[in-house]
Amino acid sequence: MDWYFWIFAIMALGGALFTISYKDILPCAMGLLTVFIAMAALYLHLNAPLVAVFQVTIYAGAILVLVLFVVMLLMSPGEKIKKAQVNCANRFMGAVLTVGLVLLLGLGTKGLSEVLGSRELSENFGSPGQLGDVLVKKFILHFEVVSVLLLAALVGAIYLAKKRI
């Protein structure tokens, strides 16, 4: 019985439910944090320590902080949204379809593990050294492209945040 997995799986699911269900925005952010931490733990369990570290750093550390900043800037606590809901039917359809999606995906991926099989893990699998090796040797182009992407994001963010002259 893999307690590790089950604990953190429940934690992730609970956090997700928390996130999408509260009216106030701050509890939702906390729920999201829970999900992020659970993910990091699961990554550790899956022989991906570097990915786990990155998860905590980037998601829990950067992204979530940005979200909290925005919450702080934009929303007063307990603020109720006043306008009445207009597209109830479409949203209900969306919800129903999501349930359908779960069922379909679940059914579709049933028994996938047996079909795909599994392999033996090598020593030091997922270690930073190995990961860096693969990153720089096989995925060097993707790496460079992502850096350009980040540059674009940087420029865009500066432009958006700039005050109008």
Next chain:
Amino acid sequence: MADYLYLIPLFPLIGFLINGLLGKKMGKPMVSMVGCLSVGAAFLVALLSFNELLKLDPEHRQLINTLWTWMAVGAFQVDVSLLLDQLSGVMILVVTGVGFLIHIYSTGYMHEDESYWRYFAYLNMFVFFMCCLVLGANYLVMFVGWEGVGLASYLLIGFWYQGMENAVAGKKAFVVNRIGDFGFALGMFLMFWTFGSLSYFDVFPKALHMFEQGHLMLNAPVMVAICLLLFVGATGKSAQIPLYVWLPDAMAGPTPVSALIHAATMVTAGVYMVARSNVLYTLAPTASLVVALIAAATALFAATIGILQNDIKKVLAYSTVSQLGYMFIGVGVTAYWAGIFHLMTHAFFKACLFLCSGSVIHAMGGDQDMRNMGGLAKKMPITYVTMLLATLAIAGIPPLAGFFSKDEILWRAFTYPYFPVMGKIIWFMGTLGAGITAFYMFRLIFMTFHGEFRGTPEQARHLHESPPSMTVPLIILAVLSVTGGWLGIPHLIGHALNHHAPIPNLLETFLNPVFEHSERIVALKGKIYHYSHWLEWSLMGLSVAVALGGIAMAFHIYIRRYHELPARLARKYAIHYQLVYNKYYVDEIYYYLFVLPIYYFSLFLWKIVDALCIDRVGVNGPAWLVRRISVGTSLIHDGYMQTYGAYMLLGLVAMLAFFLGYR
């Protein structure tokens, strides 16, 4: 010279282009010079070619000039080629010669008109197309000319288009002509289907060959059909019953146009066509009979209308219809050369008559009503003398031209080989018509030139003889009316005049090679009786007597007892008078029978079929429907992102379900 035949149509074409494109900027003298010289040059080339033709052996008198291959589509090949043989030689001389005289006349008549250049351009175009028609070596080139002269006729009838009636008359002429052309086209199709070609050199030998081999019976239905369809075209072009109705209205055009187109040349195109197709008509006696009967009916019918018309040009118009009837009688009773002979003499005297009437109208300041005329003989001597000579010719008084041609036709009708009994009937109708012709023509002379002047005083002051540009052509045509008949003196008279060296029938012997096959077939298949000379002389004398009787009656009514007799007769026979005066109400009958139904039908097609069904339901309807549906459907985009997301998810779920279910 054969290689230069194309110059005959080319000169008028160049004249048309120059006058049409540049005429507005050239002065009137330049325009008249271009116009007249082009036709004059064509006449010169025609004379030279004719001369060349005469040098050839009588059996092989043909000059052929093939210009280029017009179309070669599968089994169908047509060349643009011109043929000058005896028949087209006579025709082309008449067309270009009389045309040239009328061009000269027009320089005087149309002198004050501002669209002078347009007139000469159209007139040259007409001569060009007429030359195409006459010189064509196959039916298609003839048809080009056929249609082209119809177009020129429309343009020239409606020349003063600012007046509504003129435009309407032009339109009527064109539409009625087109009905005939439709028949002609069907005849051509049938001819191609039967003989595989439209060239004279293919169709006629093939027809003869098929007849001699026994493949083609006399009176075969397909031959009768071809001949009748071609004749439908001829009724349209040459104003026979039932398509003659455009010719009286065509008098709305300038008088020289009436002279050239509607007397001398265009309306004779039908006669030329039948004469050219003589082999086909001889092989289909039923068709020939139909032609002759319709022609006889037309001759008589039109003559009766002519006796009561008051417009000088209308009288001449109905006279033309009537005389065309005589020509068709000639070619209908297989006396082809006689029909062509009458065509030639008619061109001379009818053109002279029209030009003289133009002179009179000119002097009367545009008034055409004979009731306002009278006593013009003293004021316009040249016009009077020439018109009198032409009228004597048309009445059939020997030794002027009309006597010989008309008499030949009537004699040949009397001795019609295929249907002797019908021939006698046709002769009777023709003779009666000849008497009526003499009557109404002299009525015209007496009302116009004799008696007291009945017009207004300003008109009386204005009366004058026409300038030389107008009177010289009149004199030339009058001389031709007198002497033209001497080309076709019948054997009887030729023998009688000189026993030892009989005067030959020049025209008949000249044209004989063109018609010899027909003569042979008629001799083979017709019932040839031998008629005595005494009968021929007495018939000849009878027709002269009838003509003199007509003149005498006209003299009696319109000179001696003019003041009360015509009016009294009109009152006494009021119903007949109204009927004949209103042209037997034929125009009205056509209007209610054909024009109005077609008008309402086209109104229906326009308003209901086109505007409603096709436009509203067919074209705009689906567009409106699509618009409505799309506007409705686009409301699915309500602007909310979650709706869009929901629909995207819908698509995704559907696809997943499909693929998972499929597996």
Next chain:
Amino acid sequence: MDITTVTLNHYIALSVLLFCLGTLGVLVRRNALLIFMSIELMMNAVNLMLVAFSHYKADLAGQVMVLFIYAVAAGEVAIGLAILIALFRHIKNVDINNFNIMKG
């Protein structure tokens, strides 16, 4: 089938559930920021699946992909929140019901 032994199936199931919870959040909630957070939830689900596959198939490419996704996600969050703030300046709340200009 022993449901207690954790195989790839479990990770896949967990990932699917997280993903669908994220979808639900996107399609049903009104607050724009919350929708944003649900999108991050969906991305995390995908990351989990990638790492799980990388583990069970002994292929490091999965983990490398996850690194790239981190980079992209970071950039996206920055820009997205900047847009959100820009929108907020015009309309004083973040209710997405206001943004229906593309109607029709």
